[in-house]
Amino acid sequence: MNRFMQKSKTFFSRSILKDTFNRDILTLLIVSIVIGSILASALAMSANAYFSSTLNNLVGDYGEYDLVLQVREEMKDDASAQVQKIINDAFPGGRMKLGPTITGKTNIFVALPHEYKTKQVYETLDKTFGGIPGGASVGVVTEPRLTIRGVPDGAKNMLMDKVMTIDGVGFVFRDGSSIGVILTSLDKTTAVNKQIEELLKEYQIMEISFPVGSEPSNPIRMGEAIASDMKSQLNLDYVENVSIDGQNDDMTHLVSTMMELKRFLSAYASQIVIAPANGAELQKGDVVVFQGQAAQAPIAGNPVDKGNVVVQITGLRPDGAGEGVITQGDTTGLTSNQGFKLEKNVVAAFVGTASYHNPRQELSGALNETTKLVGEIPGFAQDTKKVSDIALNALNNYDSSVSAVEKTVNSIQAASDGIQAATNGLARIDTTSMQYQIANSSRAIGGLMNTMQVVGLVGGDTAGTVTNLGDTQRNLDGLQSNLVALNDVAANARSANSAIDTIVANGSSTVATLKAFDAAGARNSLTSATAKLGQVQQLNVPLITTQLQYLATAAPNLKDEEISHSVQIMDKFIAGQVIPGERIQILTKRNISSDAVAPIVYQQVGHQNVSLYAADLGVIEPNARGELYQILKEVQAILAAMMAIIATILFLALDHSAIMTVIRRRRLVSKVKVTGWRGLLARIAITFTAPERQYGMAIGAVMLTAMFVISGAGIPYLPWLGVPFLGALLGLIVANYAEKISPISAEEVTAGEALGLSFDEVMREIVVPNARPGLLQKLNRRKLKFK
């Protein structure tokens, strides 16, 4: 580094401070740069002045006017008179100028007094100048201003409020689809521009686009739902659905209502399903004709009859069946389900059979049934109340009834004990053995009787005995019978005892259950129910009936064709409004990615067939005049660049080519020629290392760069770093052709050297005077010994 510095110092002291040819070259370079820069600047400024003057003639001086109205040329007199009248009435102190006519349109410039430069005035310009004849369009040309474009309508208010708070902003207004920002002074432009850019960078628009056929029925509500979910699920501070223009509430509501109405009508439109016939295929958009009320079925080749029912296919099911809506006629007129395709407005082949579902009929039926039901309500309520009263009465006696039952059960229990005690003895009697003994005794008495009878026959007086025996036997038989009866009584006593035990057990359980029942609660409920039944009885059933009947009549009493046409008309209306059905826009801060929002969107939409991307809130654009001036500045820079390039080429060719030639000659004399591959390499290397080329590149780079800097030149798409490279390239090219551009006499140079002339003297006395006439020659003249 020190060595380089030392060399530079030496070169400077020897070559620059002294009167050397190097100093001549430096002088030449400086003068060339100055002249080139002056030329470039002069050309650029002349062009700029010319174009600026032309522009100012067209649109007035910068900031002189605020509005420009364009009217048809033939109406300009009437229009200007009208404009003057409006100025006098609405903007006293304002002035007007009739501008040039371009392509049949005459410009009228209007300058507004300062007090009328307000948001309110600017946003109502269309109304103010709406009556100007000649189809006037109003443009704002107030300066200084900035324009923000691309801001969704729904986000404009928020942005305008924030921009309004920036220092240097006079006011903000809606300018068509853009936001106009009028500044208080020109020097605030950069600062305001920067702050608005920062503001725009702070926010982003999450835009959800729906493909055709997948549009939500009400994007406004869906947008609000998505925004709400984003706020809650992603814990965001600021989320707003800006799919709509918050400024235009009436229109928003109207469109929203239209959307709901469309959905309502669509819900009650008959849904036709056409099962395609064998070999037939249905496509979305196909039109199918049914006989309807026509006298005969559609005939191939005939046009559609007025009585025919016409269905347009709006969708296809996976099985190939087509879903459609009726565009002519009504489902009630579908007398035949045989459908024929309509091709080129004439009936074609049989295409399938139709089935349909008419929600309007179903609604009507449901309403009729409901009306009937409502008619039965008063009687039903009365009966129910009676039952309720009875039940309530029963419940009121419930406790005493339960006590009575308990007492009864206790009595039964006591009775059971008595019976048990009474029957216990009987139960223990062995009547069987007694019966057996009595039977044996009876049989013995019988035998004795027989015997006594025989004895009697034999002679004995046995009759009394036999009678006694007979009585005894009868008594015994009677006793046996009694024993049997006694045995039954004992069995019955045991059975009765058991039954009583069961009764008592059941009774106790029942009593327990009865006691567990919340009779008081039931009473309260029943009391409440009774009261409500009373209210039901108070219902104005006739009114309900009337309303139901009204509802039945209020349901869309439209033919299907009328519904279809209405939906089409509503579609056209909605599509023409600011709320695009296929797009939802959510305004958020920048700190959330679309990936994070996607799941919420998919969940709300119900499918993933949407496009979701994040976009800038808006961009700042220079105004039209600013753009023109910007273009003029670019043209100025380009012209300056062209001039600088031309000047560089000229200076290189006229002045420096002779120097390059001398340097080249000296190189060729001192260098030893090589051949073969070394020669090839040498030639390649020498392209950039040859001293005359290095000289050319250095001079070209310095000269062009300096001229660019001084004259403010520039070339679109050429970065500043490219300028010295371009200059070096020009120098290289000139160096390559230096000897052809500026041939010098080698003999003269050799003679000079042989005479002991220095390089400087050779250059000044021999080379330069013989070179191409240029600046160097002019500068060299003062150094010439032999002029």
Add this chain to the structure above:
Amino acid sequence: MLSIKNLSKQFGQVLAINDLDLHVGHGETVALMGPSGCGKSTTIRTINRLIEPDKGSIQFDGVDILQLMPDQLRAMRKKIGFVFQHFNLVDRLTAVENVMLGLVMGGLDKEQAYDKALEAMTKVGLESYHSHKPSEMSGGQQQRVGIARALALNPDLMLWDEPTASLDPILVREVLVVMEELAKYRQSAMLVVTHEISFALRVADRIVLMDKGKVVEEGKPSDVFVKPQSEVGRQYKELIEYQMNTSALTLAGKKIA
């Protein structure tokens, strides 16, 4: 005065000077001769470093010219006059300005330079052509201006690089006459590259014959051309004999001289 030793110069594959030794004494006129391309002009141009040799040494008045710095070299060149084959006059200058050029650049004021230049031009018989531009003069006159330019510097050594080679035979004579006159009354040494055998025979103190970049023979003209030791010398002898035999010219079979 001038002593060249081991001088070599190569152009690409061509060895123009090959280890050459040469000496020129004070006031001596040396004719450097040889076939075309043998390295005569290259040799004479290396003496004042119009061509830089590859190696060797050139001593002039005890100073090694090859070791001189640019400033010293320029001073040295003023002591060595050079007459070119193609005159090498500066076209834009008049004859006298061409002669003055070296003087003025050497530091002389213009008036003195003019006087000296005019004096030099008088020596070559061109005093009346002082204001002519080279383009207005014949080749012989131009060469005489070139000679005057070299003479004006009053050099210690005059180098002549085939001064008549570009001239037609009639103009050659006027130049040779000037050269012979200069040689007669010279105070400086002369090294003359020439093909003019008669001039060499009449004027040169010594003849040096070169071939293929080397000195092949040198000596007094009578020795070199009468008893040549080299092939080139023999060729020159044959040429001289041929020219002597044909010196009596005939025209239509009749001897006219």
